[in-house]
Amino acid sequence: MELSNLLLPTIPVPMIVALLAGGFFLHRIWGNSFFTSNFLQTNSKLATEGIKFHTQDTEKEEAPAQVVSKESDFPANWWTGKEIFDLERRALFSKSWLYVSHRSRFTKPGDYHSMELAGFPIFLILSRDQQVRAFHNVCRHRAYTVTKRESGSTSVLSCKYHGWSYNTYGQLVKAPQFDNVAGFNKSENGLFEVHTRVSESGFVFVNLNAGPNVPQIETGSLDAFASRNGVGAASAWVGGETLEGNFSWKLGLRLNQYLNATKLENRISQPLTTKLGRFLKNGKSEDVSFFPNASFHAIRDTELVYSLSVVPVSEEKTSIRYDLVSSQGENNSNAGDVSANLKNFLNEAIGVLEREYQGRVSGSGYVSSTSTMSPS
Structure with missing residues (x-):
């Protein structure tokens, strides 16, 4: 299937x-x-x-040359x-390969996080061999949801419908009333696994292609970005949240026009000398994008990197996920302030995109200026 x-x-x-x-x-x-x-x-x-x-029926006809003069x-x-x-x-x-998490969110075997990607329910779990694996969040018995919790930790995940249970490798370990069923084999009824890769810098990607082979994922630019900003597999996840907006995910890709690390840097509480030094350097915050829906941003003088992922919930609703990763470990003094300001920025941007979306759909024009957002 x-x-x-x-x-x-x-x-x-x-x-x-x-x-x-x-x-x-x-x-x-x-x-x-x-x-x-x-x-x-x-x-x-x-x-x-x-x-x-x-x-x-018209393959032999040659189409006349056409010149595109406008969008x-x-x-x-x-x-x-x-x-x-x-x-x-x-x-x-x-x-496509989709960014979903960072390795540091999984600290012990059995830690898991569930999510939906464009309507496909999956969960990630750390197996006993310390490898992060992903599975479709669908029981093999009657296609019921295996776990409805967003996150947790357990050595066995049990479907609440009829009690089928799976270990951290996705293998079926318990199937009530099926032990004596002729021809039933537990080893053939494990969860459907999702292709999973973890980059050198600890960022976790999945590919939902049901085939056995998928293209290799290229994370060289992302890993180089992470290395320059001190982020690796051993860094610490220090915050994150999923927000939703009523607009097409395609419009959601414009988030970075309303929010960037430089604006965020100007809002967070830092010593005046730090802000002055950053101003005199006259540099820009570094970021990198990953097709088709994720971007990663370094926040200068904080030892923090945040990710943004834009995932459709439906044709008219989109979820925006942000995660903060610290190269200093869990005790990063800037994490709380950055997370709060990042969430505020995102909520403001979501409001702008919702109005723009309604304008596009209704044909009445749309908001395209950041002037509707609070000043940075």
């Missing part, structure tokens, strides 16, 4: 064109080479296959269409 392949086998050409048009929109606001090398390559293949299928308008359902959203789930969120 492939949990992540949910779309019909054929893709209408208008949907493909819409997705590719949106790709250029996302590339424009994302500005990262990961986008061109992954999204456009993957979905150009999708588009080619789809167009061949739907135009097989294409998005189709009416680009922001709210269920079909477009399902295509994005298949083409992006079930095929």
